[in-house]
Amino acid sequence: MAKPLFKQIALIGIGLIGSSLGHVIRERGLAGRVSGFAQTPETREKALALRVVDEVHETAADAVRGADLVILCTPVGAFAAVAAEIGPLLAPGTIVTDVGSVKESVVTQVAPHMPVGVHLIPGHPVAGTEQSGPEAGFAELFQNRWCILTPMDGTDPEQIEKLAAFWRACGSDVEFMKPDHHDLVLAITSHIPHLIAYNIVGTADDLGKVTASEVIKYSAGGFRDFTRIAASDPTMWRDVFIHNKDAVLEMLGRFTEDLTDLQRAIRRGDSDRLFEIFTNTRSIRKRIIDAGQETEAPDFGRHSGGS
């Protein structure tokens, strides 16, 4: 086996993403050792039992000691506190990155706590499932998925390349973006879809004329797919919306504007307009399949084999 990319990688937070990282790092020999931090004793025990870390600590400060790569895998809302805690303990030359779904907020929360000589390079692997916790992780999660790095101006290109090499070794394709542009792109491709899914599932649970049991019983008609997304980790998503407020509100404004147009077309019985809208959307699906981000196999919610 080749020399590992890093001496010691510290995983701060061991949920779906942290544990998936632990699996792939071990499987592909990407670090000499993996230290980890998790807040609860249960997660710490599970992380050891699953062998996604070599050692697990009760504080983030203890976990980063000796690490040359630190990856923040907690919900984004915890980043400022974690950064304040670990900052004084980071050795010069350490790369600090994260896996959060928003990126401008990482710069704001984490950068002020980083000592001179530490390389902060925010990152976001665009990968996940609706499940959470250390047992949900698996080594192939990042395979053929994009990982977006949003380095700040002035970051050492060699360190950026080192982090990019790590993500490529995890199976990802690496892309670079400005933090604010990342937050806009993800607002429409991820945050708004989640918000809408959460919203319709909430609406359906609170109707007078249709019971929740009926909604559940007949969910195969489309609703079920939304519940999958709306089953994602509540803490993570709360933090995403709080920390990407401006981009989310901007995209939400566009969404509701378009929805009002669609509503008017239905009220007026404007079938031509409806047909036109529904035809355009079909071609976008085709382009996503062509781009290799989806398979063409029809999905009606009853896969037996899982992922």
Next chain:
Amino acid sequence: MAKPLFKQIALIGIGLIGSSLGHVIRERGLAGRVSGFAQTPETREKALALRVVDEVHETAADAVRGADLVILCTPVGAFAAVAAEIGPLLAPGTIVTDVGSVKESVVTQVAPHMPVGVHLIPGHPVAGTEQSGPEAGFAELFQNRWCILTPMDGTDPEQIEKLAAFWRACGSDVEFMKPDHHDLVLAITSHIPHLIAYNIVGTADDLGKVTASEVIKYSAGGFRDFTRIAASDPTMWRDVFIHNKDAVLEMLGRFTEDLTDLQRAIRRGDSDRLFEIFTNTRSIRKRIIDAGQETEAPDFGRHSGGS
């Protein structure tokens, strides 16, 4: 093999549902023969080649001759014209049903054209995929799915039971409902989810600051799941919204009311409210899995085996 349930079943329209019916009828010997009608020569040829019908006709009128079960499988918007065409040719005792996603409109469109002695029993198999056309059909589509029948008052219970037995033989669980209640239930479980999916995919295709290529590239974050739903047949869905206008607008009103509440929570940075909403929705997912309408396997869009 036991005596078939029907002498001759006529499939009026041979798309995803019609061809799936053809497959399951043949596979399980549910009819002596299957006649079919499709509008285009291409579909007629494919239907014969796929052996989903024994004979195929250029008019619906020709297809229903001799049939003791007629199943309307065209988009709902064509029902009135089809009913007017076939009405005079239906033999007394024939059961006429349909597979449309709205049910009050079937009564309005079809009932006036039915001669005395013909049994109109509207129906809706809650099953489908995002694909369309005769090649998309498969015999297992209805397996373990609900089929909702919405018989009108005064319909002969024996005929209802005969049609229910047919659907059970196709693998479905049969449920009964009033047409207007069906339309409300399906508005929230199916029509609104489709409308929202169509809408966000449309919004994403027309943004100034984020390109369509970026949306496609990073679609794995949630957006992709919406494109699957928004790839459904445009004609079918145009007709659903036109023919279930009142229930759709009512449910859409509820949805946008809740979305405004969520938007306000984000604007105000009300994390407790967001966490509360996102936690409730997770439990609904769990109940859908418990109800057998979904598997627990995580889905991140890369099934290799298809359905």
